[in-house]
Amino acid sequence: MLNRTVAPKIIDPVQFDIKLPATKKYKLANGIEVFALDMGSEDTLMVNWVFSAGNWFENKKAVASATNYLLKNGTSKRNAFEINEHFEYYGSYLNRSCYNETAEITLHTLSKHINELLPVVAELVQDAVFPQEELDIYIQNSQQRLKVNLQKGEFVAGRLIDAYLFGEKHPYGTYNELGDYAAVQREDVVKFYNEYYKEGRCVIFVAGKLPIDIIDTLEKYFGQLPLKPRMGGAEVIQHPIQPADQKKYEVLNDPNGVQSAIRIARPFPNRHHPDFQKVMVLNNVFGGFFGSRLMGNIREEKGYTYGIYSYLLNFTSTSGWMVSTEAGRDVTAETIKEIYYEMEQLRDEPIDEEELSMSRNSMIGSILGDLDGPFQVIGRWKSMILNNVDEHYFDRSVQIIKTITAEELQELAKKYLVPEEFYELVVI
Template sequence: MLNRTIAPPIIDPVAFDIKLPAYKKYILTNGIEVFAVDMGTEDTLMVNWVFAAGNWFENKKAVAAATNFLLKNGTSKRSAFDINEHFEFYGSYLNRACYNETSEITLHTLSKHINELLPVVAELVQDSVFPQEELNIYAQNAQQRLKVNLQKSEFVAGRLIDAYLFGDNHPYGKYLNLGDYAAVTREDVVSFYNDYYKEGRCVIFVAGKLPKDLIESLEKNFGKLPLKPRSLVAETIQHPLQPAAEKKHYIVNDPDGVQSAIRIARPFPNRKHPDFQKVLVLNNVLGGFFGSRLMGNIREDKGYTYGIYSYLMNFTSESGWMVSTEAGRDVTAETVKEIYIELQQLRDEEIDDEELMMTRNSMIGTILGDLDGPFQVIGRWKNMILNNVDDDYFERGVQIIKTITAKELHELANKYLAPEEFYELVVI
């Protein structure tokens, strides 16, 4: 019998042998890949269709996002109301999202209802009609949201720093103005839909408690469609980087504002670079979690901000290393100064064993939490598959966290944390 008067032993997360549960891969008749993770005890299911249809492929701003959003807003057989009613009747949730390289349709449902829902998703992919009135409503709502967001310094800072890093004509850096929504025509949307959805490149991810006939149902509804398998299509369409010549920018968005948005960032190689996973550890020391140096100095010690973080951008072709925070207007200059001090200290001195162990435990603990369920597991696989890294990438990353030395981190800091490499943006 368990003796509850004796505390159980404390085991550091780094002692765990973490394995990413495997997926099964299927290929439909038309070549579409299906990556499936069958796990969990609840009768729930997620199906995620990923298309090569992000803003990387559009010739006019806002077309990719508008097309993706309006997929649910009417087919030749169903109105937008009918479509939403159908999914709600079965207690399911259908969402869509548009990113830089990809766009997605995601279905969450009880496993037993999947055969009633897949045909309607296929209908959206092949028979969306994009009514003009729905496009008008979308443009009006998007313009209103943008007007509101443009009053927020953190929103302005988020879009401008990307433009400085990559160029405002690059898919990673371009941002939308009010007139861009009004300029999108139904013909633009239909053309993009025909090229990148009806006959587009697609990959499917499924996770949860999988019904026995799921692959058969996917084959029936999607295996005969004129879709094409995924490929490195983004590499066939080149978008040259055009970073800003000036690296320091100070913008007054609200003359009466009491808080500033601060973004300090540098370009960085994508996750295929041999230093990427190692720098993830260095980033955690700098600002990747609540116990990081930036948080300890600027939040806990100085009290300049409620939170400050650093992270590597999750882009496929290029990446960036970002420090992000909001601070009081009167302490903005001091906040920026302290950020550079932390960068310099990482370059000057090796971190000690205690801090390195805390960082290791934090990162491994985060990974353990992220693998708590089938949807999180397929999310890890999806990120690796879409970035075209090998299946050992996850385990290599875990080993790097466990074994990287203070000396290696010091060398990386001197390689990548030189202040002259960073773009600095303050928006009041």
Template structure:
């Protein structure tokens, strides 16, 4: 019997030996890859179909997101209502998402119902009709949502800051206006759907308590489609980064507003650069979690904000280092000043061992949490595969967290945390 009067020993997260659960790799007849993780005790399942059909490939703004959303709103054999009723009947949920490079359709369901649900997903990928009335509703809802969001300073700031760094024509920097939604036609959607879904590049991720004939079902409904493997190189889809010439911006969005949205952003290489994993550690010291420098100064000490964070953008081709917060209008400029003060301290002084250990434990603890459950694990696999890195990258990142020194972090700060490199935006 354990002695309950004696506290158990405390073990730092960095001392845990983390293992990334392996997922099985299958290839369908048409070359489409399937990554399957049979894990978990609950009878639940998630299947994620990823297409290279994001904003990177659209010729008209808002086209990729509209096509992704309206795929579910009717096929030749089913209306939008009937499709939704079908998924609801089986207690399933289908989500659509569109990003800069990719778009996704995700099915959540009980594993015993997957065989009744997969055929309808296949219909969406091969037989979507894009009815004019569904497009009209989508436009109306998008315009109304845009009108409401444009009144929010944080929404305006999020639109503008990316455009300063990447340019308004770049997929990472462009944003949609009312005229972009109004210009969409059914012919636009059908053409994009034909090229990037029916004949596009696809990869499938499945996780949960997988049925025994899961791969056979995927082969039956998706192995014969004229889609291509996701690793296939696409020629001619290139975008030039055209950053703004000015670095500092002040926007008055609401003259009566009492809160300012603050964004600072600098260019940064993608995760294949040797500094990326090291910068993730420095980012956590600066503003990556609740115990960060920015949080301690600007929230806890000054009381200017409820929260302030920094992070590296999760784009495939390029990245950026972002700092984001909302603060009182009267302390907005002082908040920006304090952000730069924290950068200066990181450039001039090495962090002490206690702070470095706290940061290491937080990062490793977060990874540990991400490995708790099949959906979280497959999400990490998906992120690695779509970014072109392998399992070794995962273990290398852990080694970087455990071994990076205060001196290395200071050198990184002197390289990347220079105020002149940041685009600076305050929207009231």
């Protein structure tokens, strides 16, 4: 019998033996890969179609995002209202998202309704008609949303820092202006749809309590479509990186603003570089969680900001290392000074064991949270698959978190936390 007078033994997360639940891989008749994870006790299901259809592939600004958004706004059989009503009738949710390399359709539903919903998703992939009136509404709404966002310093900072790192013409650095939306024509959208959706490259992820015939059902509705496997994605089109020559910028966005948006960033290799996973640990110490050095110094001690974080950009082709915060206009210079001070400290002195242990436990705890449920687990798999890393990448990451030394982290800091390599942007 459990003795409740004795406290249970406390075990640090780093002592846990963490394993990523396995997925099963299938191929449909047309070569489309399906990664399936049968996990969970609730009768819920997520199906995620990932197309090589991000802005990496567009020849005209805003076309990729417009195409992705308007997929749900009409086919030859149903108008936008009827499509939305169909998914709502079954208590499901269909979302669209457009990123740099990829664009997605994601369905959340009860498992028992999948046969009523998959045919309609297939209809969107093969028979979207993009009514002119829906495109006009999209353009109007996008322009209005952009006008509002351009008044926000943090939004402007996010646009500009990526442009400085990668170049305004690179898919990672480009940003839309009001005129770019107005220039989108229906024929642009239809052409992009035909090439990158109807006959595009696709991979499917499915997770939850899977029906026993889920692969046969996907084969029925998607295996016979003129889709192609995901191989030959973003790497088939090359975009040269053209970073800005200048390293420091200050932009006045609101003359009466009392707060500035600060972005300090440098280019960084992608996940295939041997230092990437190790730098994730260094980043966590630097600014990756609430107990980080940046947070302790600039938020807790100085009170310059409500929050400050550093992170590696989630891009496939290449990456970047970013520090992001908003601070009072009167303490902007001091905030930047303290960011560089923390870089210097990491270069000059090894991290003590207590701080490193706290950072390790934070990272392992975060991973445990990411594995809490089938949708989170398949998200981990999707990230690895789309970044073309093998199934051992997860295990290596956990092992590095548990074993990397303070000396190794100091060497990485000397190599990468070099102020001269960072772009510095302040938007007031």
